[in-house]
Amino acid sequence: MTTTPAPSAAPAPLPPSLIATLPGRYYTDPGIFRQEQEAVFESMWFCAVRSADLDRPGAFRTVQVGRENVLVTRSRGGGLHAFLNVCRHRGARLCTEEAGQVRRNLQCPYHAWTYDLDGRLVAAPNLTRMPDVDRDGYGLVRVALREWLGYAWVCLADEPPSFEETVTGAAVERLGNAAAIEHYGTEDLALGRRIVYDVRANWKLLVENFMECYHCATIHPELTDVLPEFAEGYAAQYYVGHGAEFGEEVRGFTVDGSEGFGRLPEVTEEQDRRYYAITVKPTVFVNLVPDHVILHRMFPLAEDRTVVECDWLYAPEVVASGADLSKSVELFHRVNTQDFEACERTQPSMASRAYRRGGVLVPTEHHIGMFHEWLTGMLGGNDG
Numbered sequence: 001m002t003t004t005p006a007p008s009a010a011p012a013p014l015p016p017s018l019i020a021t022l023p024g025r026y027y028t029d030p031g032i033f034r035q036e037q038e039a040v041f042e043s044m045w046f047c048a049v050r051s052a053d054l055d056r057p058g059a060f061r062t063v064q065v066g067r068e069n070v071l072v073t074r075s076r077g078g079g080l081h082a083f084l085n086v087c088r089h090r091g092a093r094l095c096t097e098e099a100g101q102v103r104r105n106l107q108c109p110y111h112a113w114t115y116d117l118d119g120r121l122v123a124a125p126n127l128t129r130m131p132d133v134d135r136d137g138y139g140l141v142r143v144a145l146r147e148w149l150g151y152a153w154v155c156l157a158d159e160p161p162s163f164e165e166t167v168t169g170a171a172v173e174r175l176g177n178a179a180a181i182e183h184y185g186t187e188d189l190a191l192g193r194r195i196v197y198d199v200r201a202n203w204k205l206l207v208e209n210f211m212e213c214y215h216c217a218t219i220h221p222e223l224t225d226v227l228p229e230f231a232e233g234y235a236a237q238y239y240v241g242h243g244a245e246f247g248e249e250v251r252g253f254t255v256d257g258s259e260g261f262g263r264l265p266e267v268t269e270e271q272d273r274r275y276y277a278i279t280v281k282p283t284v285f286v287n288l289v290p291d292h293v294i295l296h297r298m299f300p301l302a303e304d305r306t307v308v309e310c311d312w313l314y315a316p317e318v319v320a321s322g323a324d325l326s327k328s329v330e331l332f333h334r335v336n337t338q339d340f341e342a343c344e345r346t347q348p349s350m351a352s353r354a355y356r357r358g359g360v361l362v363p364t365e366h367h368i369g370m371f372h373e374w375l376t377g378m379l380g381g382n383d384g
Helices: 030-041 163-175 203-211 221-226 228-232 316-320 326-351 368-378
Strands: 046-050 059-065 068-074 080-084 099-101 105-107 114-116 121-123 142-148 151-155 190-199 274-280 284-289 292-302 305-314
Touching (some): 046 059, 068 151, 203 274, 203 292, 203 326, 221 326
Antiparallel strands (some): 046 151, 080 142, 105 114, 114 121, 142 151, 292 305
């Protein structure tokens, strides 16, 4: 009778070409996900909403940031403000819809405490009989907000980290200088299409997938037709300042390589016919091509569920003209679908005993190890 030997207690040393990934529990453990909510999503700048979605005073959006629900409003003066979506009276959720429009004020549906769009308490039943109540002091709890690339970024930390170091600095680190991303004029572009994906996978699997192209030749035939160098497995983010070049016969960043739209006005000759990708930790991907920008915002909702909003942004005149965007949108929609299906195939195996100690990264993926080091650092070296 042949007996299969039991696995050894300690793994064999890795050869120099391989480095270890995170153990599987980082993708399945609810306790680790709760730590990430507190130490990552609630401590860093989080891309919440597209500013233009709040296109008039009284518009509001609600978003989940870690364990908190955040309310973003457009005030009467035209500015954006963010608050915790919690009534100061008895804690009811103030706005229960994801988006909406009010005339002047936000009223709690429980006891009718009412706040203006700047968050100040302006009315409540019998409030005039309580002259000692400070209407500013009992206003909505404010959340820090900054705008960049045409999006509102919020931070729940009492003392937010430097926006320049942790957000805009990611673009400088990737592209090599601050001006490179400004040439695309993202804040002035118009929304051509938005697709929302509900992905049954841990948010880190999506980040890791976006950061590498070792898989591109296997699952992205349309993308490697447009960007042939991706078939070699080298990611767009592997080299500072590098943009993957379009194939010689490719005319545009479209699903069949056909012509797209005119180059954005400030995009340089050096940036023409190239694709650049930026990861802004923790949850944003920015994709830059000569005639449009694609921006992904991730909303991690559970250890095994991540909602992704993907926006395709074009010159305003392109959108206003009613131009057919389908070939342009379809390319990255297919890439998204292919990537997210791969992540969903991977998620169940994170709980397997085969992945208890994790997997490995090949040389073209070694930069993912830096993401893992960053994450464990944010968690304080405590893996739950």
